[in-house]
Amino acid sequence: MSDDLQGHRQEIDRIDDQILRLLNERSKSVIEIGKLKKQRDAEAHLHTPAREAAIFERLSKQNTGPFPTDAIRAVYREIMSASLSLEGPQKVAYLGPRATFTHMACMQKFGSSAQYIPVNSIKDVFSEVERGRAHFGVVPIENTTEGVVNHTLDMFVDSSLLIYGEVLQEVAHHLMSKSGVAGDIKRVYSHPHAIAQCRNWLETNLPHVPVSEVASTARAAELSVDDPSAAAIASELASQLYGLKVITARIEDNINNFTRFLVLSQKAPERTGRDKTSLMLSVKDKVGALYDLLRPFASHGLNMTKIESRPSRRKAWEYIFFVDIEGHIDEERVKKAAEEVKSRCLFMKILGSYPAYS
Ligand SMILES: C=C(O[C@@H]1C=C(C(=O)O)C=C[C@H]1O)C(=O)O
Numbered sequence: 212m213s214d215d216l217q218g219h220r221q222e223i224d225r226i227d228d229q230i231l232r233l234l235n236e237r238s239k240s241v242i243e244i245g246k247l248k249k250q251r252d253a254e255a256h257l258h259t260p261a262r263e264a265a266i267f268e269r270l271s272k273q274n275t276g277p278f279p280t281d282a283i284r285a286v287y288r289e290i291m292s293a294s295l296s297l298e299g300p301q302k303v304a305y306l307g308p309r310a311t312f313t314h315m316a317c318m319q320k321f322g323s324s325a326q327y328i329p330v331n332s333i334k335d336v337f338s339e340v341e342r343g344r345a346h347f348g349v350v351p352i353e354n355t356t357e358g359v360v361n362h363t364l365d366m367f368v369d370s371s372l373l374i375y376g377e378v379l380q381e382v383a384h385h386l387m388s389k390s391g392v393a394g395d396i397k398r399v400y401s402h403p404h405a406i407a408q409c410r411n412w413l414e415t416n417l418p419h420v421p422v423s424e425v426a427s428t429a430r431a432a433e434l435s436v437d438d439p440s441a442a443a444i445a446s447e448l449a450s451q452l453y454g455l456k457v458i459t460a461r462i463e464d465n466i467n468n469f470t471r472f473l474v475l476s477q478k479a480p481e482r483t484g485r486d487k488t489s490l491m492l493s494v495k496d497k498v499g500a501l502y503d504l505l506r507p508f509a510s511h512g513l514n515m516t517k518i519e520s521r522p523s524r525r526k527a528w529e530y531i532f533f534v535d536i537e538g539h540i541d542e543e544r545v546k547k548a549a550e551e552v553k554s555r556c557l558f559m560k561i562l563g564s565y566p567a568y569s
Pocket residue numbers: 240241244245257258259260262263266290291292294295
């Protein structure tokens with residue numbers, strides 16, 4: 212080994228010793244903050260997304276490189292996740308199984324030190340959080356190609372849970388197998404949605420290989436672990452968790468495929484200054500009712516970022532609308548608009564004010 216290389220490695224060892232010492236010093240403050248939070252409110256959430264967002268932003272702005280700014284988020288995600296686990300376990304229920312895109316969204320939001328509880332249905336995610344068995348729940352709400360997840364919207368009708376945050380997760384499919392050698396593939400497994408999203412690629416690149424549908428992309432990965440002639444279309448996380456090698460990355464036909472997830476909780480998060488508010492409301496069945504109803508948002512200068520409608524399931528042709536606006540319910544103009552809207556509709560429920568994804 213050259214002296215130069217040796218010298219640089221010694222320098223890295225010296226710096227890593229300092230980083231480790233500093234991480235432990237940082238952890239001591241986190242533990243103290245955890246105690247203070249519990250003194251103030253024994254039931255308080257320890258996870259504080261507003262503070263985490265401020266840390267990400269401050270460090271990203273300050274970074275002069277060459278360490279990549281994008282990586283600061285990933286590194287600090289894990290530092291804060293591990294630190295939080297010192298304040299107490301963060302239990303997160305999500306629509307499983309492991310290694311799905313919901314699991315990836317969870318990791319993006321809570322890091323790998325949280326305690327994850329994969330459950331079988333969106334309804335079960337809600338009930339885990341309602342019963343206090345998990346602090347947070349993560350469910351998909353909409354996808355750029357497949358649209359809104361109706362089941363999640365429907366669950367809000369009878370649930371008292373609040374939206375605590377949102378996560379945007381890119382849906383990128385990879386072809387993977389045990390050996391990582393394309394020539395070994397005799398069969399491809401995946402979830403029907405993933406297969407549909409990679410249809411053109413499969414027809415062009417593996418025209419004679421049979422494709423079988425299974426219950427999830429994670430199940431596809433599991434099947435490929437034991438069968439060297441099988442390949443799975445699954446997430447990057449699946450390749451890591453199941454020890455599979457990626458043969459071809461990003462085989463989805465539409466590379467602009469994102470799913471938006473909601474974080475659910477019994478409590479509201481702190482205001483950040485970059486928040487969104489979600490509301491659910493229903494209107495009387497008469498001409499212009501929806502137009503009248505939404506006018507207060509415009510007159511108070513509030514940007515409406517989304518509106519979805521669902522049949523109310525209580526009365527034929529009665530609809531429930533789900534509306535997202537920019538701003539926090541503690542802001543005067545948002546409060547005023549919400550009061551005006553409420554007076555014009557059959558019922559209105561605030562599903563939460565939470566930090567907009569950044
Ligand atoms: C330490 C805190 O608690 C948690 C840990 C954080 C950290 O490691 O910096 C930041 C926010 C919280 O999710 C805090 O609220 O400041």
